[in-house]
Amino acid sequence: MSQKIIYGADDLAQIVSRFNKPLLVHEDFYNSFSIKNILDAVPHSDFTQFSSNPLYEDVCKGVDLFKNENCDAIIVVGGGSAIDVAKCIKLFCKMNPNINYLEQEKKDTGIELIAIPTTAGTGSESTKHAVIYYEGNKQSISHDSIVPNCAILIPELLEGLPVYQKKCTMLDALCQAVESWWSVNSTDESKEFSKRAIQLIRENWEDYIINNSKKAAEGILKAANFAGQAINITATTAAHAMSYKITSMYNFPHGHAVAVCLSKVWEYMLSHFDGCTDARGVEYLKQTMNEIEEYISLKEFNALLEKMQMNYPKSAHKANDSEILAASVNPVRLKNNPVYLSTEVLKEMYGGIIQ
Secondary structure, three states, rough: OOOOEOOOOOHHHHHHHHOOEOOOOOOOOHHOOOHHHHHHOOOOOOEOOOOOOOOOHHHHHHHHHHHHHHOOOEEEEEOOHHHHHHHHHHHHOOOOOOOOOHHHHOOOOOOOEEEEEEOOOHHHHHHHHEEEEEEEEEEEOOOOOOOOOOOOOOOHHHOOOHHHHHHHHHHHHHHHHHHHOOOOOHHHHHHHHHHHHOOOHHHHHHHOOOOOOHHHHHHHOOOHHHHHHHHHHOOHHHHHHHHHHHHHHHOOHHHHHHHHHHHHHHHHHOOOOHHOOOOOOOHHHHHHHHHHHHHHHHHHHHHHHOOOOOOOOOOOOOHHHHHHHHHHHOOOHHOOOOOOOOOHHHHHHHHHHHO
């Protein structure tokens, strides 16, 4: 579905005034944002009862509130988790409440969804994907209809983010751009999004991280959105698949976990073209890796991690951890990777990650 992307808050009042009573999904720090006054001028219901790794039960509460308050649209202000919750509320709100929503057919509910990201990382405001947890297991939910109808990118909302959070979310965007580019599902369009994302991150990261520059924040926010549009076409690959268990086992933020995985996956791929799984062939893959290197090389990526002091996770039980981690990797995401990675290779890579 087509999506409208708007830069800045100038048209926000006009956009939200079209609704009779939207459900406003947000985190607590929403109260410190200048746009609160604009949104509060519209009658709405607030939904904040969800965790940073949102649960199925959290979404059910949101669906119930949406129905009980007779809401006619959804506005979400927040990071990737808040946006994922809002997407799932939209998808589930017209399903049968007496049957597990995850087991029902996905259909377009026609409910309008407006997304206002407050972090620059996942690009979730422009993707058809969402993640929630059911009975402790990660549930990847995808449907074309949950791409927000409108994404409003407001760089001022990034100003108060902690520096470490800025680093993690920005790295998530950079990794998404790189992974999408080499994905077996890549297209000319997705590659263009990847290029623009990588270029903007390279141009703006220091001013964004070190100087808290508004102009740089605008560049990074656009980069994250481009990276989101790229993976909306291709989905992610091995680095993302490997990262999730690192996050849960070591309480390691997602963007940081993906970045340390990407470094090892990239290194392995450069020396194992013979394991190419892309139907376009080995020569195509070599050309793709060379094209990526023109925008950012593995050496430059590792130097960036070092400059930002993004270290590797530590464990007292390295060997056992590698086995647990390797067993956790989603094989579907591995199929998107252009080089085959066996369980033994995954164990070896995890051995280099967990220090």
